[in-house]
Amino acid sequence: MAELAARFRGVHYHYPGVPALEGVDFELRAGEFCALVGQNGSGKSTLAKHLNGLLKPVSGFVEVFGRDTRSQAVGELARKVGYVFQNPDHQIFSARVRDELAFGPRNLRLPHDEVERRVDEALDGFGLRAYADMPPATLGFGLRRLVSVAAVFAMRPSLFVLDEPTAELDWRSAHELLDHFRELHQQGHTILLISHDMELVAEYAERVLLMQAGRIVADAPPGAFFGQTARLREAHLSPPQVMRLAQRLGDLGMPPETLTVDAFADAFARLWREAHHAG
Amino acid sequence: MLASLYVPGDSWLHRLDARVKLLLVACGLALIFAVGSVWTMAALVMAEQALLLSAGITRLRLGDVWRVLWVTMALVFVLWVAFYPGEGAAWLAWWRLRLTWDGLARGAVVALRLAAVAFMLFFWLFTTAETHLVLSLQWLGLPYAWGLTLAMALRYVPTMAELFRTTSEAQQARGLDLSHSGPIARAKAYVPITIAMLISALRTATSLAHALETRAFGASLHRTSLQRLYLRRVDVWCTVAIVLATAALLYMRFVRGWSATPLGL
Ligand SMILES: Nc1ncnc2c1ncn2[C@@H]1O[C@H](COP(=O)(O)OP(=O)(O)OP(=O)(O)O)[C@@H](O)[C@H]1O
Ligand SMILES: [Mg+2]
Numbered sequence: 001m002a003e004l005a006a007r008f009r010g011v012h013y014h015y016p017g018v019p020a021l022e023g024v025d026f027e028l029r030a031g032e033f034c035a036l037v038g039q040n041g042s043g044k045s046t047l048a049k050h051l052n053g054l055l056k057p058v059s060g061f062v063e064v065f066g067r068d069t070r071s072q073a074v075g076e077l078a079r080k081v082g083y084v085f086q087n088p089d090h091q092i093f094s095a096r097v098r099d100e101l102a103f104g105p106r107n108l109r110l111p112h113d114e115v116e117r118r119v120d121e122a123l124d125g126f127g128l129r130a131y132a133d134m135p136p137a138t139l140g141f142g143l144r145r146l147v148s149v150a151a152v153f154a155m156r157p158s159l160f161v162l163d164e165p166t167a168e169l170d171w172r173s174a175h176e177l178l179d180h181f182r183e184l185h186q187q188g189h190t191i192l193l194i195s196h197d198m199e200l201v202a203e204y205a206e207r208v209l210l211m212q213a214g215r216i217v218a219d220a221p222p223g224a225f226f227g228q229t230a231r232l233r234e235a236h237l238s239p240p241q242v243m244r245l246a247q248r249l250g251d252l253g254m255p256p257e258t259l260t261v262d263a264f265a266d267a268f269a270r271l272w273r274e275a276h277h278a279g
Numbered sequence: 280m281l282a283s284l285y286v287p288g289d290s291w292l293h294r295l296d297a298r299v300k301l302l303l304v305a306c307g308l309a310l311i312f313a314v315g316s317v318w319t320m321a322a323l324v325m326a327e328q329a330l331l332l333s334a335g336i337t338r339l340r341l342g343d344v345w346r347v348l349w350v351t352m353a354l355v356f357v358l359w360v361a362f363y364p365g366e367g368a369a370w371l372a373w374w375r376l377r378l379t380w381d382g383l384a385r386g387a388v389v390a391l392r393l394a395a396v397a398f399m400l401f402f403w404l405f406t407t408a409e410t411h412l413v414l415s416l417q418w419l420g421l422p423y424a425w426g427l428t429l430a431m432a433l434r435y436v437p438t439m440a441e442l443f444r445t446t447s448e449a450q451q452a453r454g455l456d457l458s459h460s461g462p463i464a465r466a467k468a469y470v471p472i473t474i475a476m477l478i479s480a481l482r483t484a485t486s487l488a489h490a491l492e493t494r495a496f497g498a499s500l501h502r503t504s505l506q507r508l509y510l511r512r513v514d515v516w517c518t519v520a521i522v523l524a525t526a527a528l529l530y531m532r533f534v535r536g537w538s539a540t541p542l543g544l
Contacts, residue, residue: 017339049448050451052450054448073456073458074451074452075451075455075456078451078452078453078454079414079454081452082452083449083452085445085448085449085452087445087479088474089475089478089482090442090445090446090448090449090474090479091446091450091453092448092475092478093450093472094472094476095476103453103455103471104453104454107423107453107454107455108454108455137478151453152453155453155454162355199335205542277347
């Protein structure tokens, strides 16, 4: 299946006096779970905002589900592209969690009972039922994060753009949040995850893009991606610790592309048993 | 995005003592409100631009100010002309609108005065470091906390502008349509942005207050200051020049009738 969620061709963008994208070319296939990494200021958020039309390229073009973003309003693109902002407080304004979740679907001019259905589904899907009638602004950070994600979920976009959704979340909340998106991915949604957390990237993504100074300089599955030691060092990134450990143990037969603790444990158990049988 | 209104530099205006600058602004404002001729007002605005440019404030920065100003100026001009007919013969009369040269010139004076006041304040804000700003207010006898409050409020102007942009992007990404025609629909569309912004601003204010308190702000009533304001010889000469020039111009205006009418010289 070759359907494309997004296509960037020669995309340049600059803020007044600051070049931010300097020729971005890539394709995001429908159904992919793709991570976008890179140093602060490398242009990740700028690239992401091209996906829902908040920014339009200065030159080159961006197509989302086959249509040029320049011919569509942000409101129109919001049907297909859900954007989760880094800070949930930039969108929370309603008096009740329920109303916060209904805001997006109402903007899509859905009939009343469909809005209700989606709000209920989002409340249950993200475990927010108990907070439905509370003012979201008074909830703790983790819950505000969930509200902002559920609010985007209620719009049922096919592509989710997540701009550092796990920043400031603890380990468990971060995993719970990304587990939701893994499930959505399995149901066929396309996910673009921006993150500085290489452990999470290795664990969840099936493709990693590396940005540096406004360009995409690497594009590979996580195993191969984190194997590019020189390139990573140049971008001041390092592979997940468990992978570095596996790389160190390479001459003992540990596969160097071991990305997660579980995979490491499996490989280690296998090596141990083999050594035991041999010795 | 701008971090603050202050433009670091080492120009004559930057080096001028903050208190002398305050005097310059006060005298400037007195003049701006005293003169009533469109020609003088335009000359004042031009002179301000020239002085700011000479102090190393870039055209880009002045352009930013104009971009915000011109909308208000245009609005003021139109309202003034629409509601105040002015004196003399009308060269256009249509329905209730009467256009006279006098009326147009008065509208222009009010609009230009707005720009003149804004740039006068920027003399002070663009070229005075925060510490000196607070110190000069303290010298006037205001409590330190007041000066600091003003400095912090100014410091947060660009932050609030940035916050407005981000909140508006976040709500548009959820399908909020800002392209409504009609003032009421438009105003309603801004409600989700304004409320989200207010909540964020209150959160910031609370944590800022906590941050100040944890650093023992207000614990001692008699503050000493690492930095001091020094009056150099040139500052004294500038003070004398500012006072004399203002006195002369005010004399011209009120005794000799210079620049008193909208179209007069
Ligand atoms: N609104 C803006 N106005 C001016 N310059 C901006 C603006 N937003 C971003 N920039 C600049 O554009 C460049 C790319 O910024 P961008 O936010 O896309 O980076 P990023 O990769 O998302 O960084 P981070 O990891 O810090 O979120 C940076 O140099 C940044 O300073
Ligand atoms: Mg970013």
